[in-house]
Amino acid sequence: MIKVLAFVNLLLNLLGMANQSAGILLYRYAGKELQLFLVHPGGPFFRNKDNGSWSIPKGEFWDDEDPLGAAKREFLEETGQSVDGNFIILEPIIQKSGKKVFAWAVEGDIDPEAITSNTFEIEWPPKSGQKQIFPEIDRAGWFDVETAKLKINVAQVGLIEELVIKVDK
Numbered sequence: 001m002i003k004v005l006a007f008v009n010l011l012l013n014l015l016g017m018a019n020q021s022a023g024i025l026l027y028r029y030a031g032k033e034l035q036l037f038l039v040h041p042g043g044p045f046f047r048n049k050d051n052g053s054w055s056i057p058k059g060e061f062w063d064d065e066d067p068l069g070a071a072k073r074e075f076l077e078e079t080g081q082s083v084d085g086n087f088i089i090l091e092p093i094i095q096k097s098g099k100k101v102f103a104w105a106v107e108g109d110i111d112p113e114a115i116t117s118n119t120f121e122i123e124w125p126p127k128s129g130q131k132q133i134f135p136e137i138d139r140a141g142w143f144d145v146e147t148a149k150l151k152i153n154v155a156q157v158g159l160i161e162e163l164v165i166k167v168d169k
Helices: 002-014 068-079 145-151 154-167
Strands: 020-030 033-041 057-060 088-094 098-108 119-123 131-135 137-144
Touching: 002 137, 020 154, 033 145, 033 154, 057 068, 057 154, 068 098, 068 137, 088 154, 098 154, 137 145, 145 154
Parallel strands: 020 098
Antiparallel strands: 020 033, 020 057, 033 137, 088 098, 119 131
8 A cells, every 4th residue: 555655646746746735724712612623534435434534624736836725725625615814824744645734724614514525436336337426525523622633634633733822812
């Protein structure tokens, strides 16, 4: 599997797309409690996975793109809603796959029940010859800090921890 990931990364770099993503960590306050907006990946591979599978809304971007602009675009593609405000830059993190994730936090509020996501098509079940369409994001939710740290991909926990320090009231 690691050799496959390395090969994919090499191809992406040759095509001018680095192994990088940009995303938005949306936050709000419920009274004095900080809450974080996370999304769960759609499709059959994540259907029965919960803790450690959620993420900030994010997606890949080209080397010549503005990362914050890409993060806003990906947020819109994954939730169907745009986001704007005073963006707080967060330190990039590196995921287990080697992908570098650039992230910004911004205060806002959206209804997780109202999200609409892009879709993707894969052969499913494997080797069946049948194609199925799945949403990129199958659900979203607001979580308190401790629950969000359990739900989110472990490599992204640092984004939450940095945000908590930066917005500590």
